[in-house]
Amino acid sequence: MLGGRLSTFPRWLCSAGTCLDRARTLASVSGSGASQQKQENAISQPLERVSEISLDPSILPLRVPLDAAKGSFTEEQYAASLVHGRSIHHPFFHPRTHNVPVASIHFRSHSPRQLEFFTHFATHAACALGIPVSRPVMLPTKRTLWTVLRSPFAHKKSQENFERRVHKRGIKAWDADPEVVARWVAYLRQHAMGGVGMRITRWERMPLGIGSSHAAGLAAGFGKSPSASERSQRIKTLGEEIVKAETEATEGSVRVSS
Amino acid sequence: MAMGKNIRVLRDIKARHGVQANEVARRAYLFVARNETLPPQVRHQAQLQLNSFGKYTRPTTVKNRCTETGRGRGIISEFGLCRFQFRLKALRGELNGVQKASW
Structure with a gap:
């Protein structure tokens, strides 16, 4: 029954299912009758609308702290000690301290719902790591259009339109340590979602004196010709060889004929 | 083979191989033939050499075809x-x- 009811919810709210399961576990674990009554009421409430779930905190399970003196506890008891259902809300966005940009991530996908899900995940991950990030920003959707004839031959008047949309979102990050940002990026890469692409731009502070060392490195490598012009250089040298061979040949032929 | 295996496709494949194999030599001859600082006789010889390449070495014979x-x-x-x-x-x-x- 529970599953059937939840199946009408959008996919990104699926964690609500976990939340309700945890509520049951919690009710069975906690000994006090009053809180059990409250939880039962919470479960029996009709969950018709998404907004009710996301806005009403009273239906979310309460936290049951673990008794550290007991020492051992089951996995279910540990799970009940966590606050579940937070993932369907917005995370707490840490305020910026120095306004120094450290990373900018662009997400792109054909499916806006997958994109919304994954940006939600990315912001939660960043906020859990304590990185001040922006909310996901809408970037312009790229729309590519094609018009093709319906038939393999002739019948120009009967055509069909196709399109492909690439939806984009951007998240910016500030003020975090490069190592923390690297962790965040690695976590996002590890849990990358099929159908959602990421483009990560990171900025890092360089140590003092980087300019002079960079200039020294440039001076050392200045003698080498760049790879882009190697090809034209090769053509030129080969051309010169041909000129040489041809001039010799023509001179020889002139001598013979004269 | 998913690709349509007709003679035009085979010809196109042949042209692609030929162009790739002869690209540098062709462009070297072109460089000589179009270089106005060189004597006319040399340029003419280079042009004759260019003409002696087969027709499947010209880059214009390569055409995109439906896969x-x-x-x-x-x-x-x-x-x-x-x-x-x-x-x-x-x-x-x-x-x-x-x-x-x-x-």
Whole structure:
């Protein structure tokens, strides 16, 4: 029954299912009758609308702290000690301290719902790591259009339109340590979602004196010709060889004929 | 072999191989033939050498063809398909993100 009811919810709210399961576990674990009554009421409430779930905190399970003196506890008891259902809300966005940009991530996908899900995940991950990030920003959707004839031959008047949309979102990050940002990026890469692409731009502070060392490195490598012009250089040298061979040949032929 | 295996496709494959094998030499001769600072006789010789290359070494003989049917016209180059194969595949949902539109 529970599953059937939840199946009408959008996919990104699926964690609500976990939340309700945890509520049951919690009710069975906690000994006090009053809180059990409250939880039962919470479960029996009709969950018709998404907004009710996301806005009403009273239906979310309460936290049951673990008794550290007991020492051992089951996995279910540990799970009940966590606050579940937070993932369907917005995370707490840490305020910026120095306004120094450290990373900018662009997400792109054909499916806006997958994109919304994954940006939600990315912001939660960043906020859990304590990185001040922006909310996901809408970037312009790229729309590519094609018009093709319906038939393999002739019948120009009967055509069909196709399109492909690439939806984009951007998240910016500030003020975090490069190592923390690297962790965040690695976590996002590890849990990358099929159908959602990421483009990560990171900025890092360089140590003092980087300019002079960079200039020294440039001076050392200045003698080498760049790879882009190697090809034209090769053509030129080969051309010169041909000129040489041809001039010799023509001179020889002139001598013979004269 | 998914590709349409007709003579035009085979010819195109042959041309692609020939162009790749002779590209540097051809362009070297072109460099000589079009270089106005060189004596006319040398340039003429280079032009004659250029003409002696086979016809499947010219880059203009390479033509994009439909990877399914080998059709040479109406190719949507992003997918390498002719317009009809593009439509069939798009309707079957085999092209990522491509869907029917109306405006």
